[in-house]
Amino acid sequence: MKRRLSMVFKSLKRKIVVGIAGPSSHQRQAVVSLALLALSELALLTLTFCTNFLSAYIHNTLEVFHGFRLRALSNALSIVSFERVMGIFVEQPLQRWHDANFGGWTFWNTYYAGVHPVVTVLFLVFILIRMFAWKLTRVNWKRMNEGVMSPAAATDYAPLASNDSPYYAPENASAVVTQCSFSDMTPAQQYRFLRSIWVLGAWLAFFGFLFIPTMPPRLLPVCDFLNYAGANVGACLTTEYSFIDTIGAHGSLLWDWNDDSVKTLNNPYAAFPSQHTLFAAWCAMTWIMLMGPASSSSISTTRYWLRGLLRWGIIIYPMVTIYCIVITANHYIADALGGLVALAISYGAVYAYYLYKDCRFSYHKDDTMVSAVLPY
Numbered sequence: 001m002k003r004r005l006s007m008v009f010k011s012l013k014r015k016i017v018v019g020i021a022g023p024s025s026h027q028r029q030a031v032v033s034l035a036l037l038a039l040s041e042l043a044l045l046t047l048t049f050c051t052n053f054l055s056a057y058i059h060n061t062l063e064v065f066h067g068f069r070l071r072a073l074s075n076a077l078s079i080v081s082f083e084r085v086m087g088i089f090v091e092q093p094l095q096r097w098h099d100a101n102f103g104g105w106t107f108w109n110t111y112y113a114g115v116h117p118v119v120t121v122l123f124l125v126f127i128l129i130r131m132f133a134w135k136l137t138r139v140n141w142k143r144m145n146e147g148v149m150s151p152a153a154a155t156d157y158a159p160l161a162s163n164d165s166p167y168y169a170p171e172n173a174s175a176v177v178t179q180c181s182f183s184d185m186t187p188a189q190q191y192r193f194l195r196s197i198w199v200l201g202a203w204l205a206f207f208g209f210l211f212i213p214t215m216p217p218r219l220l221p222v223c224d225f226l227n228y229a230g231a232n233v234g235a236c237l238t239t240e241y242s243f244i245d246t247i248g249a250h251g252s253l254l255w256d257w258n259d260d261s262v263k264t265l266n267n268p269y270a271a272f273p274s275q276h277t278l279f280a281a282w283c284a285m286t287w288i289m290l291m292g293p294a295s296s297s298s299i300s301t302t303r304y305w306l307r308g309l310l311r312w313g314i315i316i317y318p319m320v321t322i323y324c325i326v327i328t329a330n331h332y333i334a335d336a337l338g339g340l341v342a343l344a345i346s347y348g349a350v351y352a353y354y355l356y357k358d359c360r361f362s363y364h365k366d367d368t369m370v371s372a373v374l375p376y
Contacts, residue, residue: 056267094112109252134187202344273338
């Protein structure tokens with residue numbers, strides 16, 4: 001059933017590409033195929049990146065805000081109770097300690113507002129470009145333009161229908177067992193693997209925003225912060241909590257909570273799990289996996305240790321991000337732990353899928369075959 005469905009999608013993809021580019025120009029078909037892939041990937045990444053805004057729209061459309069606010073407050077107090085039981089409710093003293101000894105709130109507020117999306121987008125764009133660069137090197141543009149293939153490559157192809165194109169991978173291409181490690185994957189497979197982890201993790205967080213709305217620490221003592229409809233979003237628990245809304249009090253270089261666009265698009269209760277933590281940890285994981293381990297034969301050299309430092313030093317990024325979201329009172333420690341759990345679940349699910357599907361077999365990397373086809 002699964003194989004039959006896959007064949008249906010492949011057939012549909014071929015008909016769309018050939019319908020747009022025409023049946024005679026294989027080179028144009030390759031360009032259209034890559035363009036459709038780019039558009040579909042950009043659409044998926046953009047939609048996933050907007051899950052916070054989507055959760056805000058759903059809540060504003062389908063739920064009365066007063067009930068939404070009460071649920072968010074109840075979940076926040078449950079998290080506080082959990083952290084107190086576990087002995088990790090340190091957000092208030094940590095913020096006071098940082099305020100008394102370091103300050104620099106404009107920097108930390110700007111870090112919270114800007115680094116999170118910018119770094120994530122850079123990583124996504126990098127692995128996307130890396131995938132397309134690899135795909136482009138696997139297309140013999142001259143051979144496509146001439147409409148001919150070598151005899152060795154031609155024998156690998158099944159008979160073509162009138163609307164088929166010889167640049168597609170053959171149905172009967174031979175397969176080999178692989179070791180199922182990240183380094184054995186092609187750049188296209190590595191992109192799909194990493195992208196799938198990020199997409200699944202982001203959508204797990206989205207469902208957390210929908211079903212577990214959580215009031216962030218900064219809103220617990222707030223009485224006068226209003227949303228776009230004029231409703232108070234805070235809990236007004238001024239005697240129990242003394243959190244400082246650092247962006248509201250000190251501002252950032254990018255935006256402020258009082259901006260009309262922020263009030264309209266932002267979900268004020270999108271705290272659990274923390275997407276900041278999830279995305280930062282995903283960036284670190286991506287960097288570590290793409291760098292790969294150094295050869296053990298050079299363990300005594302300076303280059304080996306510098307490479308190790310460069311590879312694992314990225315861990316500082318999610319650690320600094322967690323520190324930032326806690327001291328700015330935008331998240332609880334439990335939110336950060338939830339983000340790490342969401343990433344672990346998405347990694348496990350994607351790895352299990354690839355273990356079952358793509359890691360078992362891969363096409364031969366014989367130059368006579370791949371030079372004449374476009375791996376898709």
